[in-house]
Amino acid sequence: MINLRLSGSGGKPLVMLCLGCHSDDIEIGCGGTILRLIEEQPNCRFHWAVFSAIGTRRAEAQRAAELFAGSERLELLLKEFRDGFMPFVGSDIKAAFEEMKNTISPDIIFTHNGRDAHQDHRLLSELTWNTFRNHLILEYEIPKYDGDLGQPNLFVPLEKEIYEKKVRYLMDAFRTQSPKHWFTEETFLALMRLRGIECVAPSGYAEAFYCRKLVV
Numbered sequence: 001m002i003n004l005r006l007s008g009s010g011g012k013p014l015v016m017l018c019l020g021c022h023s024d025d026i027e028i029g030c031g032g033t034i035l036r037l038i039e040e041q042p043n044c045r046f047h048w049a050v051f052s053a054i055g056t057r058r059a060e061a062q063r064a065a066e067l068f069a070g071s072e073r074l075e076l077l078l079k080e081f082r083d084g085f086m087p088f089v090g091s092d093i094k095a096a097f098e099e100m101k102n103t104i105s106p107d108i109i110f111t112h113n114g115r116d117a118h119q120d121h122r123l124l125s126e127l128t129w130n131t132f133r134n135h136l137i138l139e140y141e142i143p144k145y146d147g148d149l150g151q152p153n154l155f156v157p158l159e160k161e162i163y164e165k166k167v168r169y170l171m172d173a174f175r176t177q178s179p180k181h182w183f184t185e186e187t188f189l190a191l192m193r194l195r196g197i198e199c200v201a202p203s204g205y206a207e208a209f210y211c212r213k214l215v216v
């Protein structure tokens, strides 16, 4: 299978918009891809928006974004919407998207999967598509209790150094999540291993995304 490369338009540095409801969503969903993009294109830049980053989790979100993207590449937008209640304050979240539409022009957008079982995740995915109408949007996946994993169609193979770094950063940056039964190294490695099988990744590991629309 041939590889399509992600590169900026007209030789300009690639600009990413990373959208996540909660501290740790972006990093779990596409942390390895972000690390790989930086390795391949050190001049790339990130707009990084977390919609529920409150108290300790705000500090964790900030530190993780700096770990993964590097503070020099980063424009961080941290909001304080209540976890689990986003569909019920949809107009405020929609307003935040309208503001982003007027100020950000990304090449690639990473967002939640539209069929995610978490109500906050689904809302953000829907608003991503409503707001950014002529953009490459890649929807990442988050493993969870509800069992909503599907069949993604875009794969990013990750070298050993990258996928190990992703897991290390996750465990290091999100200490408040460690009591959760699913927040373990094994969970993150297992999902990347399965996606690596599906795309025949040389290292055996990959991240995967849902890409609804692609222009070549």
Ligand SMILES: [Zn+2]
Binding pocket: 021, 022, 025, 118, 121
């Ligand atoms: Zn989440």
